[in-house]
Amino acid sequence: MSAQSVLVAAAALLLTACGGGSLDREMELQPPPVAPAADVTVLMMGNSHTTVNQLPQQLEALLRAGLPGKSVAVAVAPGWLFLDERLADSQSLALLRSREWTAVVLQAQKYSTTGMYQYSTAGAEALVREARKAGALPVLFPEWPRRGVAETDTIYDLHVSIARQQPACVAPIGQAWDLARERMPALTLHAADGNHSALAGAHLAALMLYATLTGTSPLGLPVIDIGGDGVTQTQLRQVAAEAAQAYPPRRHCPADKAPAAQGLAAGNTMGATPPSALSQ
Template sequence: MMGNSHTHFSSLPARLEAMLRASHPGKTVAVVAAPASLFLDGHLKDAQTLALLKGQSWHYVILQAQKYSSSGAFSYSIAEAVNLVRMARQAGALPVLFPEWPRRDIDETGRIFTLHVSIAQQAPACIAPIGQAWEIALQRHPGLALYAADGNHSAAAGAQLAALMLYATVSGKSPSAVPDIAFADVSPEVQLQLRLAADDAVKALSPRKYCPQDASML
């Protein structure tokens, strides 16, 4: 996983790893986050990130932290993200784009997702509809604590929902197939609510829409 604080916050990589382990018994699973917390243009130039990418074989490379204008008034280059997608494929991995969820009370899910579609249109990649899942979950359960106090980063339940969407994207399986995971900070009741929201997000917008030729490597 390459990204910034949205990747590292609330143990998201560990949650994804736990889901993959639980639903793929007998397989060896490791989810590793690049040590630096950077935007994707920074990861492209970061020696540690590149050494990790090239130093061993990966089934998937998850890319988060494409720069975008919070006001919508400016455009940032996607060339760096396109290069990382291509590098992941050259390394034998399936690239997965991780669009962030919207900031609290800001209507930006579509804009963020469309930005990632523009990357996949230049270099095919799977796209996890994470923001859409957050919207479904909050429409059904407005009291869900998906956000950290800053209204931007994920609380534990938000990281759990993002991990469910990444799980569905890399495994090709329904989020409802994930059993309760032993994270004390998200109750079984909330985990069920999150799985059902993730299920409907995947049904509405397939994570494999922009990588239809790619089969799951798990």
């Protein structure tokens, strides 16, 4: 590969799933996180798309609201890493293997923003296998499209290809964003950089993850304190319910129930996909 090609590839990587990359020195010095104890435990592995605007905390609040009587803990693996880097990170693997998780959410698969390159999905597939060894339901988190770029199907189809190799749920987050932009064109979903989420975008992603994890519609959820104004949350719940109905997120989930996956119980299931791995 020529030096020019190397530079082009590097530039493409910088635009891909922004926020991924090696840990900075401060993060490297932090002690490894401790696995939480709760009835429902979710581990999120990704980059800045996973953590911006308190997305994990929003998901935890939604799960608590939707699962009364259950204790819920959502943990985030250390640092911002692509999935192939995550597989090589000892702290992340130690956390993943430290307990039986209810679910593991995987975000930050590399993809070519130009369409000129192909990146391996072997790391993501290996993490799906590791999640299942940990008794967890693996959930793939395809990022929303960048502002002004029609890439929802490309990103979603890439994650579906991973699930076909190693069965996992695939959350239709990009499709939900597209529907929200169509229904509410004045709503700000993207941050100023056009890549990361604004608060409403993070809330919509959390709603889609809730629907994916539980196999139930988010329509009955209440307003949460950290999700933005109540009117917008109500509108986004409707969007999330419709997106999950059109693109059943559990279509590619494992058929077998994971040992630790008894914490989530399905109520109003969505689409034709049965609530298998996480529901009773």
